[in-house]
Amino acid sequence: MKAQVLNRFGDPDVFELTDVDSPAAGPGEVLVRVAVAAVNPLDAKIRSGAMSSVFPTPTPAILGSEIAGVVEATGADVTEPAVGERVVGFAASGGYAELVVTTPDRLAVVPSDLSLTRAATIPTAAETAQRALALIGVQPGETVVVNAAAGSVGSAAVQLLVSAGARVIGTASADNHDYVRALGATPVRYGDHLLDDLASVAPHGVHAALDAGGRGFVDQILGLVEPGRIVTIVDFAAGAKGVNVAAGNPFAIDAHTIAPVLDLAAAGDFATEIAGVVPLADIAEAHRLSERGHLRGKLLVRVADIPGANA
Structure with missing residues (x-):
């Protein structure tokens, strides 16, 4: 099968598109033919070597932990999902490849009226947001x-948060203020303007905060919100200040919380944005885009054309 292989750490050009042996589903495992893989900020940090002390990654390696595709085969003792079903979730082997192996608990079946491309925007975002918000217990x-x-x-x-009855203020670049407003939040500016805008x-006042972007946000908001009601998914050093760090383990999370969100998305009640879709051959460009930041929505890699990917 074709895969983007990481033979050494470094800049985005270290990937090599090559033929590798196809994996097989063992007992309790599922083999998925990948239509779309997501590029997450953590992927770029692992590729650069910046996360080697936290997530040791022996090379050669295939990155990509979030995928959508079709079940190609199942191992012994697997009854669901069935061969031929469209699924989305988290890969145990690397998602920047035509085939991946994972386990049933890390997959959710995609509703018939939701495309695989759209479904691929949901797992990490929904799971991470739910896990982070649980740490600060926001009330209506x-x-x-x-x-x-x-x-x-x-x-x-x-x-x-909006669906739970909270009032939400969202930081974003000026170009994204209309989008944030459409989601149900009041947009404010990043950076030096933040505290003035919040006032x-x-x-x-503000009761709680979720940091999904870093760039000094925690230090700014600490003057307004008590540390125990702040959670960050990016500023790992903030834990020393009493802030909740929702680091998680991308190689251990399951998909049990995402099925309801997939249903909401299929019904038009949960919106996602696609920041871009690049071919698997252009994974280096995808990583460069990811590292520039300020993306609106999810950056995706088209691995293969599979019926239903864009339906």
């Missing part, structure tokens, strides 16, 4: 600031 009527509200995790968090739109 509270005001919450979401940093990087136009990104995939941020926009998921905004929608989950204007939330004169009675």
